[in-house]
Amino acid sequence: MPTQPALRTSGLCKDFRGFRAVDTVDLEVAEGSIHALVGPNGAGKTTLFNLLSGFLGVSAGRIALFGRDITGLQPEQIAHLGVARSFQITSLFENLTPIEHVELALQGMTSEGYSFWRSHRSMHKFRPRAEELVEEVGLTSMAHRPAGLLAYGQKRALEMALVSALDPRVLLLDEPTAGMGMEDIDRTIELVRRIATGRTVVFVDHNMHVVGSLADRVTVLQAGTVLAEGTYDEVRNDERVVTAYLGEADHA
Amino acid sequence: MSNLTTDADTAHFDLPSDRGEGHGRSPLRWLLLAAGLAVAVALPWFVYPPIAMDILCWALFAIALDILLGYCGLLSFGHAAFWGGSAYATGLVAVHYGVPFPLAVLAGMLFAMTIAVPIGYLSVRATGIYFAMVTLAFAQMIYFIANQWRDVTGGENGLQAVPKTFFGIEAVETEAFYFYYAALPMILLGMWAAWRIVHSPFGRVLVAIRDNSPRARALGYDVERYKVIAFVLSAGLAGLAGGLFAISHGFVSLQEVNWTTSGKVVLMTVLGGIGTLWGGAVGAGFIVQLEDYMASSGFEGIGIVTGSVFVIVVLLFRRGIWGTVAHLVSSRSTRSAGRRG
Numbered sequence: 001m002p003t004q005p006a007l008r009t010s011g012l013c014k015d016f017r018g019f020r021a022v023d024t025v026d027l028e029v030a031e032g033s034i035h036a037l038v039g040p041n042g043a044g045k046t047t048l049f050n051l052l053s054g055f056l057g058v059s060a061g062r063i064a065l066f067g068r069d070i071t072g073l074q075p076e077q078i079a080h081l082g083v084a085r086s087f088q089i090t091s092l093f094e095n096l097t098p099i100e101h102v103e104l105a106l107q108g109m110t111s112e113g114y115s116f117w118r119s120h121r122s123m124h125k126f127r128p129r130a131e132e133l134v135e136e137v138g139l140t141s142m143a144h145r146p147a148g149l150l151a152y153g154q155k156r157a158l159e160m161a162l163v164s165a166l167d168p169r170v171l172l173l174d175e176p177t178a179g180m181g182m183e184d185i186d187r188t189i190e191l192v193r194r195i196a197t198g199r200t201v202v203f204v205d206h207n208m209h210v211v212g213s214l215a216d217r218v219t220v221l222q223a224g225t226v227l228a229e230g231t232y233d234e235v236r237n238d239e240r241v242v243t244a245y246l247g248e249a250d251h252a
Numbered sequence: 253m254s255n256l257t258t259d260a261d262t263a264h265f266d267l268p269s270d271r272g273e274g275h276g277r278s279p280l281r282w283l284l285l286a287a288g289l290a291v292a293v294a295l296p297w298f299v300y301p302p303i304a305m306d307i308l309c310w311a312l313f314a315i316a317l318d319i320l321l322g323y324c325g326l327l328s329f330g331h332a333a334f335w336g337g338s339a340y341a342t343g344l345v346a347v348h349y350g351v352p353f354p355l356a357v358l359a360g361m362l363f364a365m366t367i368a369v370p371i372g373y374l375s376v377r378a379t380g381i382y383f384a385m386v387t388l389a390f391a392q393m394i395y396f397i398a399n400q401w402r403d404v405t406g407g408e409n410g411l412q413a414v415p416k417t418f419f420g421i422e423a424v425e426t427e428a429f430y431f432y433y434a435a436l437p438m439i440l441l442g443m444w445a446a447w448r449i450v451h452s453p454f455g456r457v458l459v460a461i462r463d464n465s466p467r468a469r470a471l472g473y474d475v476e477r478y479k480v481i482a483f484v485l486s487a488g489l490a491g492l493a494g495g496l497f498a499i500s501h502g503f504v505s506l507q508e509v510n511w512t513t514s515g516k517v518v519l520m521t522v523l524g525g526i527g528t529l530w531g532g533a534v535g536a537g538f539i540v541q542l543e544d545y546m547a548s549s550g551f552e553g554i555g556i557v558t559g560s561v562f563v564i565v566v567l568l569f570r571r572g573i574w575g576t577v578a579h580l581v582s583s584r585s586t587r588s589a590g591r592r593g
Contacts, residue, residue, distance in 0.1 A: 055466065079472035087470070093463040096456075104460055107453060108472035116454035116485065123453050166471065 004067035006031040006170050006200035007052065012061035014047050014224075021047040023224035024061070029170075029217075031066070034192075034201045036211045036232075039221035040244070045204045046088060048221070049174050052202070053085040054078040065170065080109070084168035088175045088204075090155045094148035098139050098158050101147060102130035105165035130165070137161045137191060153184040157191070164195045171195065173203035177210050189213055212236075220244070280581075288530070292436060299541070301428035302500065307540045308432075308439045309497040314520040314532025315446045316489035321518070322527030323450055324482050325462040326376070329384040329514050330391030331490050333371065334364040336509030337394055338491030339498035340405055343414040346499060352417050354438060357495035364491025365484050367394070372483030376476050388511060395509045411504040428500070435496050442492045443533075449485055450529060458482055490517075519562050525572025534573050 007029040014022040022044045029035045037045045050056040052063060054075040062071045070078055079085075093101060106126040107113050115122070134143050137157040142150055147158060156176065163171055176192060177185045189210060192201065196214075205211055211218060211232060218235045220227040228238045235241055295304040313335055320326045342360030346353060375386045398405045405411055416425045423430040449455055457478055461468045465475050498504045507513060516539065524535030539558060546554050569576045 053470065055469075074474075075466075075469040076472050076474045079470055085470050087467070091464055091467045093460050093467065095459065095463060100456070104456060105471045107457075108468075113453050113457040113473060113478070114481065116449045116452045116481070118452050119448075120451050120453055120456050123456065162471065 003031060004064075005029055006033075006066060007202065008064045008067075009052075010062050010064075012048070012051060012063065013059045014044075014051055014056060015059040021224050022051065025221075025224070025226055027219060027226070029200060029202055031200055032198070033216040034196055034203070034214050036215035036218045037202065037204045037221060038206070038208075038211055038218060038235075039227070042223075043221040044224040045221055046174060047224075049085065049172055049202075049204065053083060053172055079166065079168075082166075082169035083172065084163040084166040084170075085172040086159045086163050086174055086176060088178060090152070090159060092147045092155060092158060095146055097144050097146055098134050098150070098161065099127070099130050099143045101158060102133050102161050102165050103127065105162045106130060109166060133161045133165050136164070136194075138187075153180060156180065156184070156188065160188070160191055160195065169199060171199055171201045171203075173201065175204050175206065177205055177207055185210060284530075288533075289440075292440065296429050296432045300544075301432050303540065303544050305428065305432050305435065305500040306497070306544075307537050308436065309493045309500065310517070310520060310536035310540055311533035312439050312442045312446075312493035312496075313490050313517050314524060314536045315443055315529055316486045316493065317517050317521045318524075318526065318529055318532045319446060319449060319458075319482060319486045319489070321521055322529070323455060323458045323462060324479055326379070326479065326483075327381075327384045327518065328375075328387045328483075328486070329511070329518065330371070330387030330389070331487070331517055332509050332511060332513035333387075333391040333394040334368055334487035334490040335494030335497070335513060335517070336398070336504075336507075337367055338364040338494040339504045339508045340398060340411060341491075342495035343411045343498045343504040344404065346414050346417065347411070350415065350417055352419055353415075353434075353496075353499045356417075357438065357492060357499060360495030360498070361488050361491040364494070365488040368484045368487030369480070372480045372487070376479035376483060388514065391509065391511060391514055395506070395511070398509050399506060405504075405506075408506055410506060411498075414498055414502045414504065416499055416502065431500065435500065438492065438496060442489050445485075446489055446529060449482075454478070454481070516558075519558060521572075523562065523565050523572055525575030525578070528572065528574040528578065531572050531574030538573070 005028045007027065009025055009027045012022055012025040012027070013020065025048065037048065039045055047056065051058055054073050054077065058071055062069060064070065065081055065083065070081065096104065103123050103126040106129060107123060131143070134140055137160050139154060139157055139161065142154060147155065150158065160176070163173070173192065177188050180188065185207065192203070192214060203214070215232055217229065218232050219229045220235055220241050222244050227244055228235050228241050230238070292308070295307065299307070313331070317328065317331055320328050338360035341363035342356045345351060345359045346356040371387070371390045375383055375390065378386050399407055416431055418424040418434055424434045457468065457473055461473065461475050461478055469475050494508060497508070520535035520539050521532045522535070523538060524531030524533065542558065543554055546557065565572060571579055
């Protein structure tokens with residue numbers, strides 16, 4: 001029996017006032033794989049991410065998660081179905097500490113957030129797991145300081161702790177290494193690899209070193225359509241891709 | 253008005269989050285609580301008792317509003333609907349059924365929460381200034397209903413002769429001084445409820461939604477449902493305050509559902525300090541006293557004075573009275589700089 005792909009889009013389109021940002025994209029992400037989306041700026045990568053995670057409604061086409069149609073579901077519903085996403089621009093709660101962030105993420109998968117009659121100390125039951133996750137991303141020393149005070153790389157690390165707190169089946173990572181120095185990039189690659197164990201990962205990144213060392217499959221987008229798909233080496237040697245994207249990235 | 257919304261939107265940069273216990277300074281916390289209770293108990297000895305009762309009611313009202321304004325970042329400009337709606341419902345139950353006043357107030361509170369469900373459901377989709385306008389529009393609808401439905405509400409004449417029925421205890425039923433102490437537990441219970449809501453897992457989610465709502469959704473939180481629940485809880489506490497206000501005055505005027513009432517409670521909350529909860533009580537005490545003082549000295553331009561106070565606070569003390577004091581205290585203690593974004 002053939003297994004369902006973790007994510008499948010068919011004929012996916014997104015229009016913004018006449019401008020087609022995503023144009024009939026058919027994408028298949030195999031369960032357990034690490035799948036990279038690359039392409040020049042404006043290729044529709046982040047829009048595609050927002051469609052997959054429910055932050056944007058689709059204009060046409062369907063999205064299926066393990067064979068189940070999730071088209072038109074709200075972001076929180078998709079999160080409850082086991083899809084966690086990170087954000088390209090670091091997106092945290094400035095006033096909460098890393099531990100509180102992770103507690104909140106752990107609680108998000110339960111319905112205990114509604115209990116307005118309880119003390120917030122009841123959230124301490126998530127504390128041991130939260131501490132583990134914070135340690136896993138190397139933030140233990142900053143665990144109790146407001147996230148607004150974290151350095152950029154630490155904020156990105158906290159993003160990773162948040163998505164893995166949801167214990168998702170599918171992880172959507174929007175530029176996990178954006179704006180990082182070489183050292184942080186290598187640590188993030190390690191981290192993604194660790195979190196990806198037993199999960200399906202779709203990520204966007206501009207850094208070819210990251211794509212090359214993480215991705216099992218690479219899909220190249222250009223102007224909202226799929227330009228090429230294959231392994232990193234196949235895609236890298238594809239002539240259309242070289243002219244459209246990699247050629248321009250090589251001297252970067 | 254747009255100034256106000258901006259204030260609400262940016263308020264979280266100034267506020268500590270809801271984290272409480274375990275971060276020290278708990279002796280100060282207990283001291284403040286004791287001082288607050290002492291003031292609440294002693295108030296009618298120093299202030300004309302009906303005015304003291306007004307202060308209590310407005311204090312709870314302002315605290316109820318702060319759950320939305322300070323902890324959800326939603327500026328409701330229509331909370332008169334719940335305060336006044338409950339005042340009418342409480343008054344009608346008290347007049348027609350003659351039940352003890354706490355029961356009548358409870359009925360008014362339930363009424364406020366009931367109308368808050370559809371109003372909240374339809375309002376929380378909007379944010380910022382649009383939320384303020386939608387809530388204002390709904391409150392005006394309630395106002396027109398109260399004005400038109402004369403047979404029941406008394407229209408412009410108001411609802412007269414609301415009794416303070418209280419198990420036949422005459423002192424409470426006739427003397428404002430004793431009524432104050434009969435009503436005080438209900439107000440304190442309401443304030444405790446507000447504190448509990450803000451310092452609960454639910455309150456933590458509200459702060460998260462206020463600070464970064466897309467992020468909260470990605471973590472699996474149904475943002476709109478949380479906002480509706482917060483809206484209904486806030487309306488319930490506003491209703492509790494409004495119902496007691498109606499009983500205390502023995503009269504419900506159309507004024508209670510007017511937009512000026514919505515504006516006044518926003519003024520109190522901002523004055524006391526958005527997102528501080530107890531600041532609302534300070535703001536309420538200040539405004540009620542100021543109005544009483546000016547009214548008794550025969551000064552007509554109350555609006556000019558309260559309006560000027562409001563402008564000064566928004567321009568110079570954005571944290572409000574409570575927020576400014578709390579900030580001074582905390583920046584004097586060892587806490588290092590930072591926290592402000």
